[in-house]
Amino acid sequence: MDFIQKHIWGLWLIRPKLIFDERGYFMETYMKEEFERRVGTIDFVQESQSCSVCGVLRGMHYQQGEAAQAKLINVLEGTIQDVVVDLRKDSNSFGKYETVELSAENKLQFFIPRGFAHGFLVLSEWATINYKVDNVYCPDAERILYAGDKDVNILWDKRCELWKQSEKDRLGSSLREIEVQL
Structure with a gap:
């Protein structure tokens, strides 16, 4: 696996090594020892999937306080624009974002530490996204940064200018509003 440190500290793009033959391919998607040597100790406790159609924008979600989550994201089918915003108050990159294209074709994975809002836009006809997280989902701790916030x-x-969003995502807070919530 290749681990590529992104511009914002703590974010990693991970490129699995693929082995091809006439039957197809094989790849290791996670190796605890190698992951911890490069990224640090993370105890993934839950794995989930979502499937969305073209134009769906989910996010920008984050869990607050003790319920914060680190995530390892990959796409099983389709293509997404994956985006994170740094909400760590002590970070030099507070309020800055990073974006990567993840797809079933490129097989890239995106590691997001705790302290980031996360969202994605589906660019293909549909996409299936897989998440590993280090903390179980806590509805009471979930917060949403508005994906169209002008400050971010x-x-x-x-490719998808008309977003399909849930009502709670459309009503997300601005960066200025969430500063007091963190």
């Missing part, structure tokens, strides 16, 4: 100014992919 995320450059969303233009």
Whole structure:
């Protein structure tokens, strides 16, 4: 596996090594020892999947306080624009975002430490996303940063200009509003 440190400290893009032959391919998607040597000790306790159609924008979600989650994201089918915003108050990159394209074709994985809002936009006809997290989901601790917040100014992919969002995502808070919540 290749581990690529992204511009914002703590974010990692992981490229699994693929072994191809006439039957197809094989890849290791997670190796605890190698992951911990590169990224640090993370105890993944839950794995989930979601499937969404083209234009769905989920996020920007984060868990607050003791319920915060680190995530390892990969796409099983389709293509997404995956985006995170740094909400760590002591970070030099507070309020900055990072974006990567994840797809079933490129097989990249994105590691997101605790302290980030996370969301994605589906760019293909549909996409299936897999998440490993180090803390179970806690509805009472969930918060949402509005994906269109002008202070963060995320450059969303233009292939899907009409977003399909849940009501709670459309009503997410601005970066200025969430500063007091963290």
